[in-house]
Amino acid sequence: MSGPGTTRTGTLPHARAGETPAIKATAASAASGTVTAAADLPWAEELRGRTVVVKFGGNAMVDPALHRTFAQDVVELWHAGLRPVVVHGGGPQISAMLDRLDLEVRFEAGLRVTTPETMDVVRMVLTGQVQRELVGALNAHGPFAVGLSGEDAHTMTAVRRPAWVDGEPVDIGLVGEVVAVETAAVRALLEAGRIPVVSPVARGEDGEVYNVNADLAASALAVALGADRLVVLTDVEGLYADWPRSTEVVARLTAGALDALLPDLASGMLPKMEGCLRAVRGGVRAARVVDGRVPHALLGGVFAADGPGTTVVPDPEAPSAPVPASPSEEDDA
Numbered sequence: 001m002s003g004p005g006t007t008r009t010g011t012l013p014h015a016r017a018g019e020t021p022a023i024k025a026t027a028a029s030a031a032s033g034t035v036t037a038a039a040d041l042p043w044a045e046e047l048r049g050r051t052v053v054v055k056f057g058g059n060a061m062v063d064p065a066l067h068r069t070f071a072q073d074v075v076e077l078w079h080a081g082l083r084p085v086v087v088h089g090g091g092p093q094i095s096a097m098l099d100r101l102d103l104e105v106r107f108e109a110g111l112r113v114t115t116p117e118t119m120d121v122v123r124m125v126l127t128g129q130v131q132r133e134l135v136g137a138l139n140a141h142g143p144f145a146v147g148l149s150g151e152d153a154h155t156m157t158a159v160r161r162p163a164w165v166d167g168e169p170v171d172i173g174l175v176g177e178v179v180a181v182e183t184a185a186v187r188a189l190l191e192a193g194r195i196p197v198v199s200p201v202a203r204g205e206d207g208e209v210y211n212v213n214a215d216l217a218a219s220a221l222a223v224a225l226g227a228d229r230l231v232v233l234t235d236v237e238g239l240y241a242d243w244p245r246s247t248e249v250v251a252r253l254t255a256g257a258l259d260a261l262l263p264d265l266a267s268g269m270l271p272k273m274e275g276c277l278r279a280v281r282g283g284v285r286a287a288r289v290v291d292g293r294v295p296h297a298l299l300g301g302v303f304a305a306d307g308p309g310t311t312v313v314p315d316p317e318a319p320s321a322p323v324p325a326s327p328s329e330e331d332d333a
Helices: 027-032 042-047 064-079 091-100 116-139 184-191 214-225 255-264 270-281 297-303 327-332
Strands: 051-056 083-088 145-149 156-160 163-165 168-170 175-181 195-199 201-203 209-212 229-234 252-254 286-291 310-313
Touching: 051 064, 051 214, 064 083, 064 116, 064 195, 064 297, 083 116, 083 184, 083 214, 091 116, 116 145, 116 195, 116 201, 116 209, 145 184, 156 209, 156 214, 175 214, 184 195, 184 214, 209 214, 214 229, 214 270, 229 270, 229 297, 252 255, 255 270, 255 310, 270 286, 270 310, 286 297
Parallel strands: 051 083, 051 229, 083 195, 145 195, 156 201, 175 209, 229 286, 252 310
Antiparallel strands: 156 175, 163 168, 201 209, 286 310
């Protein structure tokens, strides 16, 4: 069996017959069960050697079958020659632990209010439970995944941020905005053929430790790594064109068009789309939000040219203005 450090396409190690991870290239094929190995897709060669940052969240984190499928898909990306990096959330698990400990669960503008007591729980659950479960699921297929926190090796540095409610700042405690990313540790793992799994906890230069929204952490890491694309798993089909009056999904939009929509987005969708916007404006070629409730949604989000969900792309470059001819050139004409 080939290990990390050797790029190999085909079925995953330890896969039993009929379990080869595969891509459902469109939403229709996903529903029908049509599958194609990721390494056999025409887009796989184009993406070989490229870094893809994946934000793992939503129902796929708590549904055992979807959790296993996600792990298979990430390793399939590795086998297809890509360099996947996973940033995970953990909101449901954090809330469940806070309830068990009889600590308050409260949100403002989609961000968790994080007291020092809550922060202790956030670190414990993200790095000690959620990350370990995901690393274990990935490593069931071979020695691929290594977990780290944004605190490790100064990978993420954050400053305290407020929530904004009705145009006013609201203190939400130890919630941070990533202001610097040190990629050395993540790049070393990628060069060693590993799959980094990053918990969205960041250090602060003020000595504090901050809870960072996983969507925005994934976006910041994608930009710093020069990733080709960012894929965000969530619990909806994509960005709805006119929610709640319609469930029509916006398939594709530019950064400028998304920027105009941000003020009116629901709080749950806001950090996801803001993360996509920051990513493409920071140099990531495309960012896609996909429905993590659909098996193999990740592979569709990475490989399918017209895949499911909502894709955000950079604004088209303005055409260069023609250079006026000099008088001498006009005379020569």
